[in-house]
Amino acid sequence: MGGSALLVRDLSAGYGPVRALRHVSLEVPEGTVVTVLGGNGAGKSTLLRAVCRTLSFHGGAVTGGTVTLGGRPLDRLPPDRVVAAGVSQVPEGRRVFSRMTVADNLRAGALGGAGGRVGRARALRRVHELFPVLADRAGQRAGLLSGGEQQMLAVGRALMGAPEVLLLDEPSLGLAPLMAARIADTVREINEQGTSVLLVEQNAALALRLASRAYVLEVGEVTLSGPADELAASDEVRRRYLGVVDEDAASDGAATPDGLPSLSRWKG
Known part of the structure; x- marks a missing residue:
């Protein structure tokens, strides 16, 4: 966990006249899981698209x-x-x-990666060890998989490129709790194998359990950041993202005009 695996500095982006990100800075130290929390429209997906240079495909820049x-x-x-x-x-x-087989989806994921034939074979073994069902369904069309199996395939496809950093956008979205927990365990295992992870997730409780550091995006800006356990213990985060309200928190919230606490920047 020495050097910085991924460093974002003063990143701004938008869609035409709409500014989606405003001077966002974050760091994913090597070998860690870092999570980005925020509501719908906060700019989380835009952030990941900007990092991996696919934002233009969505009409942004x-x-x-x-x-x-x-x-x-x-x-x-x-x-x-x-x-x-x-x-x-x-x-x-x-x-x-969806019309391609599971095996062909995984081959597609290896197209941009480095390492040649040996690297692709190594990556495929890793994916099959993480998700044995993908080996069992290799010849099946991806569109016939369950939602959870499709999420496994999407993660496996990304791993075929042997990334140093894996960007995950809402991996638990639409999944049953048991499957979401299984995906979370896999994220932890992927990280333990040496891959850094930048996780965007609306399930804040799950994300904060996985991550060592967290950032909160509000309307395209980082408004909170710090160690994940400190954010999980913060009344502000608990009220907004974990659904926890106690008497003191409720009275604090009632003290503001709109019934919500005001966010202040936290540099951890």
């Missing part, structure tokens, strides 16, 4: 800031070169190639 991986700039690379540099994304909603 980065307007300022830098992104580096191990000191290497990523912000001028095309998306395939970002994958080759060591960053892979699992998009929200899984987005598997």
Whole structure:
């Protein structure tokens, strides 16, 4: 856990006249899980798209800031070169190639990665060890998998590029609690194997259990950051994201005009 695996500095982005990110800075130290929390429209998915250079596919553009991986700039690379540099994304909603087989989906994930045939074989073994069901269903069309199995395939496809940093966008979205817990265990295992993880997740309780550090995005800006356990213990985070309200917290919230506490920047 020495150097900085992924460093985002003063990143701004938008969709036409709409500013979605405003001077966002965050760090994913090597070998860690870092989570980004926030409500709908906070800019979480935009952040991941900006990092992996796919924002233009969604009609957006980065307007300022830098992104580096191990000191290497990523912000001028095309998306395939970002994958080759060591960053892979699992998009929200899984987005598997439904008419292709499970095996072909995994092969597609290896196209941008480095390492040649030996590296692809090693990555496939890793994916099958993490998700044995994908080996069992190798010849099946991806669209016939269950939602949880499709999420496994989406994660496996991203891992085929042997990333140094894995970007996960709402991996528990739409999954039953048992499957969401299984995906969370897999994220933990992926990290223990040496892959850094930047996790965007609306299930704040799950995300804070997985992460060592957390950031909160509000309307495109980082409003809170610090060790995940400190954010989990914060009344502010507990009220807004964990659904925990006690008498003191309720009275604090009632003291503000709109019934919600005001956020102040926290530099941990």
